[in-house]
Amino acid sequence: MILIGRRTLVAGLATASIAAPARTRPRSSPIANTRYGKVRGTVEGDVLVFRGVRYGADTATTRFRRAVSPRPWSGIADASRYAAAAPQTRASEPTSEDCLFLNIWTPALDAGKRPVMVYLHGGAHAHGSGSDPLYDGGNLVRRGDVVVVTLNHRLAAMGYAYLAQLGGPTESGNVGNLDIILALQWVRDNIAQFGGNADRVMIFGQSGGGAKVVTLMAMPEARPLFHAAATMSGQHVTAAGPIHASTRAGAWMKQAGAPDLATLNQLPIEKLVEAMAMTDPLEGKGEISFTSTLDHGVLPRHPFVPDAPREAAHIPLIVGNTHDETALWIEKILRAGDTTWDNLPQRLAKEMVKDLAPDYVVRRYRELYPDRSPSQILLAASTAGRSWPGHLIQAEERARIGAPTWMYQLDFPCPEAGGILGAFHTLDIPLVFDNVDAEGSRTGTSPEARRLAGQMADAFIALARTGDPNNRAIPGWPQYDLAQRPTMLFDRTVRVDNDPRREERLLFAVAPYIKPGG
Structure with missing residues (x-):
């Protein structure tokens, strides 16, 4: 989960290889027109920012159902502050069922026809919002003359509890994704008023956000609304199956004290959120898991099973992962440094998703990397056996x-603790946004980190603009194929490597990948 802090302004103009044209900015608050009414934003340096722009009506009136567009308003709505996040456990900012708002960063309100980069936040479909300081779009705007959008949508049970088999709405297991579709429709209809090009929209997201990206590629209603995509550590290849999803929804209703759907619709939101903290009834650990659901309607197929959807084959896609994903979850163990050859198999067994004998995996890793410590092998093998397989399947x-x-x-690598954490899950967010100075970034602010941030940002900007991430800031980046498996390694030296970690890939290839909780 990415914790949401209050925003700090990222000052300064990033050195750009995709330069934005110089402009003189008015200091007065900008006012933009939407189909529903006018909104007043702010000026931050040389970027116009509109926070908390409504794209949907209060979802308290459409619980577990498709949201509706907002009613038009008179006057000028304030768009200077972030709006409430979706109801969620462990929230660190105000939440409300009235949460369908988005945020826009733009160079100007002219008819610029700029590429639009829409970011979907992470948090395992259960936590987060579009207001994390790491998601500030100002530096992307400055680098590439683009428009950046972040958004809030319904999460956890309110967005993904599948109630269709319990007598509820058919689409209830995907209303969070339908919220995103509503936001993309708002972008289509309104972004020209903010200097953006509705015919050049890219969606990108990290972790749960990346999973939403690839799920939208499998949703017929969503596909016409975007033209490029990128998933960052969003390893989902399957959605939740309807039987498992129904089991979870029923357990959650019981925990909330709702014997039927009528009662569920009338319970206060606080009671529903409290029930979301229950232990998952299928996995026996963690909070109850709600995610996109195969409902045979709005989501008629899994994102990558039995194959990649041919209907989305025309959409260019970046598939990204970090070398040491699992360090985010086993950080305390790595910092303690108390992993030994004796306890390594037991610890590894708790982290792997692929069902291989842990002692066999340890033995093979010691053959491949005889100089590595038990902690280093724990990190490498847990990543290769848990997080990496989904990314490989997507690309393959x-x-x-x-x-x-x-x-x-x-x-x-993260510079903390002497680099023992490596490049963990979420570390690419501040790099892609060119926000290494932002609150929550753990990349450090070294010249190497700043240079890498510019290179990753420029690649994503290029994908948004042209449908191809290649640009003059990075070496030539070939498309992925099964013969060579070319992969761009983003490091102090950016380079392409064919089939990196090949022996690790082959080691785990003998077992199927089954997403936990599906």
């Missing part, structure tokens, strides 16, 4: 249908 299945796909691996 896209390659099989000839869809334009580029794969990257972040190797740049």
